[in-house]
Amino acid sequence: MNVLELAQKRCSIRKYLSTPVEKDKIDYILEVARMAPSAVNYQPWYFLMIDEDVARQKLHECYPREWFRQAPLYIVVCGDHSESWKRPTDNKDHLDIDAGIVTEHICLAAAEKDLGTCIVCHFDAALLHKNFNLPETVEAMAIIPVGYPAEPDLFDKTPKKRKSIEEIIRYNAF
Numbered sequence: 001m002n003v004l005e006l007a008q009k010r011c012s013i014r015k016y017l018s019t020p021v022e023k024d025k026i027d028y029i030l031e032v033a034r035m036a037p038s039a040v041n042y043q044p045w046y047f048l049m050i051d052e053d054v055a056r057q058k059l060h061e062c063y064p065r066e067w068f069r070q071a072p073l074y075i076v077v078c079g080d081h082s083e084s085w086k087r088p089t090d091n092k093d094h095l096d097i098d099a100g101i102v103t104e105h106i107c108l109a110a111a112e113k114d115l116g117t118c119i120v121c122h123f124d125a126a127l128l129h130k131n132f133n134l135p136e137t138v139e140a141m142a143i144i145p146v147g148y149p150a151e152p153d154l155f156d157k158t159p160k161k162r163k164s165i166e167e168i169i170r171y172n173a174f
């Protein structure tokens with residue numbers, strides 16, 4: 001599968017089987033995450049793996065949606081503001097960009113292994129911070145449920161709604 005085919009395959013899956021994710025697949029996904037680029041190569045990320053009942057419950061409180069309860073595994077992508085690069089000219093913190101890149105690495109790696117994911121950011125960040133005792137400088141950037149899609153053809157039948165190339169490309173001037 002080439003990169004375009006993988007990008008076309010990955011989609012937001014919101015129906016999961018409870019089947020556990022095999023350890024070799026989790027290891028593969030985390031290795032792909034580890035290879036992600038980051039500003040000045042600071043790698044300001046941590047991955048909080050959630051697969052036990054008490055922790056799952058604490059996570060579900062932060063994003064109380066029925067579909068979100070189904071996945072066997074969740075990866076909370078965390079970023080440490082004290083480790084991320086700030087651009088000297090304007091002090092812009094690049095943590096969001098680093099976290100976005102590593103999040104998509106995870107989702108693509110999972111899709112390659114036929115695992116569904118959905119990037120979730122609409123959670124109660126303050127509650128998550130409290131529930132998992134995150135250090136003060138650490139922010140939960142995204143929650144990624146990971147699991148096999150409940151229907152085998154979900155990868156194929158989830159529509160890819162995207163703007164056309166003409167709408168999004170500008171050459172040489174905006």
Ligand SMILES: Cc1cc2nc3c(=O)[nH]c(=O)nc-3n(C[C@H](O)[C@H](O)[C@H](O)COP(=O)(O)O)c2cc1C
Nearest residue numbers: 010011012013118119120121122123158159160161
């Ligand atoms: C930064 C970000 C935040 C998102 N947050 C949520 C979310 O909180 N809940 C949700 O169901 N989907 C969320 N999504 C999934 C998007 O709705 C989805 O990626 C988009 O509609 C495109 O669909 P696709 O992923 O199937 O290609 C998020 C995606 C991104 C990139």
